[in-house]
Amino acid sequence: xxxxxxxxxxxxxxxxxxxxxxxxxxxxxxxxxxxxxxxxxxxxxxxxxxxxxxxxxxxxxxxxxxxxxxxxxxxxxxxxxxxxxxxxxxxxxxxxxxxxxxxxxxxxxxxxxxxxxxxxxxxxxxxxxxxxxxxxxxxxxxxxxxxxx
Numbered sequence: 324x325x326x327x328x329x330x331x332x333x334x335x336x337x338x339x340x341x342x343x344x345x346x347x348x349x350x351x352x353x354x355x356x357x358x359x360x361x362x363x364x365x366x367x368x369x370x371x372x373x374x375x376x377x378x379x380x381x382x383x384x385x386x387x388x389x390x391x392x393x394x395x396x397x398x399x400x401x402x403x404x405x406x407x408x409x410x411x412x413x414x415x416x417x418x419x420x421x422x423x424x425x426x427x428x429x430x431x432x433x434x435x436x437x438x439x440x441x442x443x444x445x446x447x448x449x450x451x452x453x454x455x456x457x458x459x460x461x462x463x464x465x466x467x468x469x470x471x472x
Contacts, residue, residue, distance in 0.1 A: 328451065328462040328465075332380075332387050334351055335443070338375040353427075363375055365435065413463075419447065420463055423444055
């Protein structure tokens with residue numbers, strides 16, 4: 324694999340009272356490498372409704388590579404191409420790449436990008452020096468270009 328630009332990652336989702344925590348946990352695990360532990364916490368929503376927050380930190384180069392390998396294997400080629408086109412919009416000034424996956428489709432075992440609404444959130448810290456948004460965008464674009472050609 325070409326130069327790998329990611330130092331850490333996290334994956335998270337909210338489980339609303341009307342959803343099955345088991346199904347959403349399974350959807351998150353669709354992304355995660357084996358052995359990554361998903362934690363949970365309970366919070367109250369804006370109107371007092373119960374929400375369970377599920378999340379996992381992904382650390383260590385090999386585990387983060389496994390996460391990316393899963394994305395490349397499970398996302399359709401047109402979705403990977405979409406990420407590649409949108410990289411400048413997906414990397415913030417803190418050098419983090421943000422991806423959102425359709426939670427309902429993931430609950431059905433299918434990985435797809437989400438346009439809006441309720442989603443599984445994946446955040447990747449891009450390791451670049453200097454730590455500037457432009458450098459992070461360039462590193463992610465190069466990585467994806469090398470993977471997609």
